[in-house]
Amino acid sequence: MSQTGFLTYLCLFIACCVGYSEAFPSKLSQEAVNDRPVIGVLTQIVSDDVMKPFGRTYIPASYVKYLESGGSRVMPIRLTLTTAEYENIFKKINGLLFIGGAVDLETSDFARVAKIFYRLALMANDAGDFFPIWGTCMGLQLLTVLVAGESLLTDTLAENVALPLNLTTEAHSSRMFEGFPDKLMTALTQEPLTGNFHHFGVTVQNFQENKKLNSFFSLLSTNVAENGAHFISTIEGKRYPFYGVQWHPEVNRFQWDRKKNYPHSARAVQLSSLLAEFFVDEGNMTNTHYQYLITDCVLWNISTPFCQSQSCKNDTVSH
Ligand SMILES: *[C@@H]1O[C@H](CO)[C@@H](O)[C@H](O)[C@H]1NC(C)=O
Ligand SMILES: *[C@@H]1O[C@H](CO)[C@@H](O)[C@H](O)[C@H]1NC(C)=O
Ligand SMILES: *[C@@H]1O[C@H](CO)[C@@H](O)[C@H](O)[C@H]1NC(C)=O
Numbered sequence: 416m417s418q419t420g421f422l423t424y425l426c427l428f429i430a431c432c433v434g435y436s437e438a439f440p441s442k443l444s445q446e447a448v449n450d451r452p453v454i455g456v457l458t459q460i461v462s463d464d465v466m467k468p469f470g471r472t473y474i475p476a477s478y479v480k481y482l483e484s485g486g487s488r489v490m491p492i493r494l495t496l497t498t499a500e501y502e503n504i505f506k507k508i509n510g511l512l513f514i515g516g517a518v519d520l521e522t523s524d525f526a527r528v529a530k531i532f533y534r535l536a537l538m539a540n541d542a543g544d545f546f547p548i549w550g551t552c553m554g555l556q557l558l559t560v561l562v563a564g565e566s567l568l569t570d571t572l573a574e575n576v577a578l579p580l581n582l583t584t585e586a587h588s589s590r591m592f593e594g595f596p597d598k599l600m601t602a603l604t605q606e607p608l609t610g611n612f613h614h615f616g617v618t619v620q621n622f623q624e625n626k627k628l629n630s631f632f633s634l635l636s637t638n639v640a641e642n643g644a645h646f647i648s649t650i651e652g653k654r655y656p657f658y659g660v661q662w663h664p665e666v667n668r669f670q671w672d673r674k675k676n677y678p679h680s681a682r683a684v685q686l687s688s689l690l691a692e693f694f695v696d697e698g699n700m701t702n703t704h705y706q707y708l709i710t711d712c713v714l715w716n717i718s719t720p721f722c723q724s725q726s727c728k729n730d731t732v733s734h
């Protein structure tokens with residue numbers, strides 16, 4: 416494992432992912448439903464010294480659990496492959512999640528690879544296929560950079576704070592919140608259900624003044640940063656199944672550090688569950704050749720501990 420450069424926080428079967436078989440031709444009928452979706456997740460480069468012994472790239476376990484809880488498996492996607500290899504991977508996944516973190520959104524390998532997948536997703540959707548993308552925190556920021564073709568990020572510090580969402584009227588006709596019970600929609604605007612851990616973001620003003628952004632995305636919610644800036648906190652593609660949240664739905668169920676303001680109330684858990692199911696369900700589509708998947712290249716053997724910041728934990732308990 417170690418020579419593959421992967422953090423083995425979940426004992427992964429990643430080495431196999433570098434060898435591909437040719438894409439299988441689609442033999443499914445158009446009505447076939449894929450109830451075995453796989454969501455791709457771009458890994459991040461390890462910068463934390465504590466994590467370095469485990470490998471060069473990683474995915475926080477909370478994102479993996481989040482997607483798995485929605486009914487998907489997860490395929491980690493490394494940042495060191497060729498464009499042809501990414502095109503091959505693209506054929507084998509049903510959707511993509513851009514995770515949070517801190518990298519340069521225009522010049523990093525993460526940004527380079529994200530752009531390749533973003534373009535493939537645009538083309539697939541344009542061709543009548545259905546390929547959803549979700550961006551969380553930096554993932555939302557990345558989506559705005561990809562769509563706008565430039566970075567519109569400014570200081571919108573909201574670090575370690577849980578907030579209710581200031582929903583727009585469009586939120587009530589959105590796909591993302593469509594199946595939400597009324598009580599949860601109300602709670603979303605009144606209770607601190609969304610964990611924020613970010614320094615930068617896109618202000619409402621920058622969003623509204625950028626034609627590329629505001630014609631591509633509907634704005635579903637806003638929040639106020641420590642410096643008073645109003646920033647976009649939830650967006651949804653108008654034409655494309657692309658979604659972004661500046662907050663972290665995965666922490667509501669899968670992060671337990673007491674020093675962090677992770678919302679763990681029943682409503683917070685419900686919010687996280689419904690969004691995971693919503694997104695995975697987006698990847699559970701008819702009309703797909705993705706049914707043919709290499710099953711041993713996704714994460715499924717979660718028997719080993721994962722590593723996070725200062726300490727290696729057992730993944731089951733954390734005080
Ligand atoms: C996919 O859709 C089918 C049919 O609606 C459903 O039975 C199945 O549970 C769905 N699977 C997931 C993971 O959402
Ligand atoms: C909520 O958003 C509206 C615009 O949609 C804005 O006018 C208002 O100031 C915001 N309120 C809060 C508390 O952020
Ligand atoms: C899961 O991982 C553990 C630890 O690496 C290993 O011992 C076990 O054989 C794996 N299970 C399967 C079914 O591959």
Ligand SMILES: *[C@@H]1O[C@H](CO)[C@@H](O)[C@H](O)[C@H]1NC(C)=O
Pocket residue numbers: 719720728729
């Ligand atoms: C898991 O936690 C238990 C109890 O703290 C510890 O004894 C054990 O070594 C841990 N396992 C791993 C694989 O770290």
